[in-house]
Amino acid sequence: MIKELFSENKQILSFEVFPPKKEEEFANAFLVLDSLAGLQPDFISVTYGAGGSKSKKTVEIASYIQNNLKINALAHMTCVGSGKEDIDAVTAQLKEANVNHVLALRGDRPPYMCDEQFNSRHFPHASDLTGYLNSSTDFHIAGACYPEKHYEAKDLDSDLLHLKKKCDAGAEFLITQLFFDNHVYYEFLDKARSTGINLPICAGIMPITSAKQLGTTVSLSGSSVPKKLADLIATYGDDPAEMRKAGIDYAIEQILDLKIHHVDGIHIYTMNKPKVAREIVSAIR
């Protein structure tokens, strides 16, 4: 069980991967996973489409991690476009595949979803999905959290009160949205603890290896870009090799500082790039 690893008094190392879009890409995805497995992470999480239509691919990749690589697989599951029956169906597939850890998420509103559908969704929030899974399955459940607040939340205080509901509904540990400024994370951690959120929290780190990737990442995550990272992009953005090195060094520096501050875990958003993950892991171990 992943939650037990936290109490063994060590810092967890975990990775996030995404499933391939097409069937013919699975062979390569398995090679990526083999390579990541060589870095001996404590768990690997697998993303899920917000609408749930590609859930089988998440199950297939999570199954490979759990059964072939013998590493804890954490399957993401979103509920924004799902009713109880859809969630039950994915639950059955995961159980069949021997996958017992789930990251319960609401998911972003898919572009095709009209206001009426969005406003009448069966599970309004991730805490509702967490509560449902907690009462209807024996999954070990994790939740997402946002050091710079979720983009829909009025402020961090209200977002943290909602996060507390997710914890009370049965989450066993949390993983943060990616962030580039550790001070933002330390402040979030202080506030979370004083809100009564005492679960282990894995700090989400994404290595930025190109200027284009930073643009996409920031627009999707809403994470702020500190001056130091903006300066790196300005200096190395036009030189792919130098930018890659500078981005990896930035992530290594962030992680080393987090480790000194005794964070519970480091979760690397690998973007399915095992070479980048390898360079980071060899520098931080």
Ligand code: FAD
């Ligand atoms: P929630 O916890 O439901 O929060 C969403 C908003 O609702 C917040 O503003 C919160 O403050 C508010 N809220 C929560 N509970 C209540 C309540 N009871 N009353 C009123 N307001 C409330 N997306 C994917 O599609 N697939 C993935 O695989 C995926 N993986 C992710 C992994 C991580 C680690 C993270 C951080 C995010 C991931 N996402 C993924 C993105 C996520 O789905 C979106 O950020 C989504 O908009 C919110 O999901 P949530 O589970 O955090 O939602």
